[in-house]
Amino acid sequence: MHNVLGFYLYPVLLIVTLTTVHLVAKNVLERRAEAARPVAPRAAGGRGGRIRGPRVIPAGTPLPIDTLVATARAAVPNDELVEVALPSSPEAALRMMVRQPRGLTRYTNVYVDPYRGNVLEITRTFNSEGNSPLVEVSEGLHYGAYGGPFSKAVYTVAGLMPTGLLITGSLMWWRKKRRPRKSARV
Numbered sequence: 001m002h003n004v005l006g007f008y009l010y011p012v013l014l015i016v017t018l019t020t021v022h023l024v025a026k027n028v029l030e031r032r033a034e035a036a037r038p039v040a041p042r043a044a045g046g047r048g049g050r051i052r053g054p055r056v057i058p059a060g061t062p063l064p065i066d067t068l069v070a071t072a073r074a075a076v077p078n079d080e081l082v083e084v085a086l087p088s089s090p091e092a093a094l095r096m097m098v099r100q101p102r103g104l105t106r107y108t109n110v111y112v113d114p115y116r117g118n119v120l121e122i123t124r125t126f127n128s129e130g131n132s133p134l135v136e137v138s139e140g141l142h143y144g145a146y147g148g149p150f151s152k153a154v155y156t157v158a159g160l161m162p163t164g165l166l167i168t169g170s171l172m173w174w175r176k177k178r179r180p181r182k183s184a185r186v
Contacts, residue, residue: 019142
């Protein structure tokens with residue numbers, strides 16, 4: 001029983017371990033890259049901060065949010081709206097994140113010029129945090145997002161299996177310890 005549990009647990013734990021290392025390394029590298037990025041000056045009455053995505057040239061007053069969202073939705077009509085991020089400064093574009101119905105890299109960011117209402121950029125290869133597809137696949141594998149309820153059940157069982165290995169390993173050790181030793185004959 002102990003060896004069978006270990007054999008079947010190994011691939012799942014290997015996936016979780018490798019994706020953990022990848023995601024931790026990604027976070028460390030992201031923090032270093034974030035520290036190196038220039039900070040946009042604080043606008044009068046605005047929040048300021050780092051500008052994500054393409055920059056725009058301010059021209060008058062921004063268009064209504066409904067108009068901007070409709071423009072972005074027209075660019076990706078089959079995708080589900082997940083988030084609308086308002087511009088953090090006058091030079092920032094409106095970002096709308098959508099989720100594609102299928103695929104390993106399911107998130108798309110659509111950047112819209114808030115003053116002119118045109119789509120500036122569509123990034124289909126990045127997820128909501130601006131990560132590469134490899135990071136998004138790693139996150140999906142790490143959290144069991146692929147395969148629906150079946151993969152969640154596999155991950156749940158795999159999460160409980162180390163306890164089973166501890167118990168069966170302890171029982172094996174205890175039985176071996178209780179067995180009387182055969183004395184060596186000379």
